[in-house]
Amino acid sequence: MAKKNEMSVNIGISDKDRKKIAEGLSKLLADTYTLYLKTHNFHWNVTGPMFNTLHLMFETQYTELALAVDSIAERIRALGYPAPGTYKEYARLSSIQEEDGVPEATEMIRKLVEGQESVIRTARSIFPLVDAASDEPSADLLTQRMQTHEKTAWMLRSMLA
Numbered sequence: 001m002a003k004k005n006e007m008s009v010n011i012g013i014s015d016k017d018r019k020k021i022a023e024g025l026s027k028l029l030a031d032t033y034t035l036y037l038k039t040h041n042f043h044w045n046v047t048g049p050m051f052n053t054l055h056l057m058f059e060t061q062y063t064e065l066a067l068a069v070d071s072i073a074e075r076i077r078a079l080g081y082p083a084p085g086t087y088k089e090y091a092r093l094s095s096i097q098e099e100d101g102v103p104e105a106t107e108m109i110r111k112l113v114e115g116q117e118s119v120i121r122t123a124r125s126i127f128p129l130v131d132a133a134s135d136e137p138s139a140d141l142l143t144q145r146m147q148t149h150e151k152t153a154w155m156l157r158s159m160l161a
Contacts, residue, residue, distance in 0.1 A: 022076045024129055029072040120153070
């Protein structure tokens with residue numbers, strides 16, 4: 001039901017389906033933001049012989065993630081639901097754990113691979129919902145996110161070879 005002063009959403013997707021999709025996208029948003037924070041943390045704190053390479057690589061990755069959180073949140077809003085936006089909500093919704101301490105550079109890479117793969121799994125888990133609802137804009141967003149995270153995970157894994 002629409003809140004006072006808020007119009008109902010009639011985009012050809014049922015209220016029930018829009019709610020389920022928004023809930024799934026909220027988990028994706030939480031994962032993406034948590035990975036953003038972890039990547040930014042590692043950017044600031046990386047040391048060692050790969051410092052310059054990793055410092056720049058992590059900056060590129062967290063910048064891309066910062067843009068992604070906006071796209072995901074805006075899709076949730078377009079579906080007619082509020083986007084989560086607090087650390088408390090992200091901690092509850094995310095499948096990615098925050099980092100304690102500062103791992104060494106190689107461990108940072110491993111943890112970011114795990115984070116990238118977690119985001120991929122979350123995005124993939126939402127796909128059946130958007131497909132069943134013929135929600136092409138959400139499907140497109142998920143496809144783009146999976147493609148980006150799969151490529152980033154591959155690049156990070158290649159540094160561990």
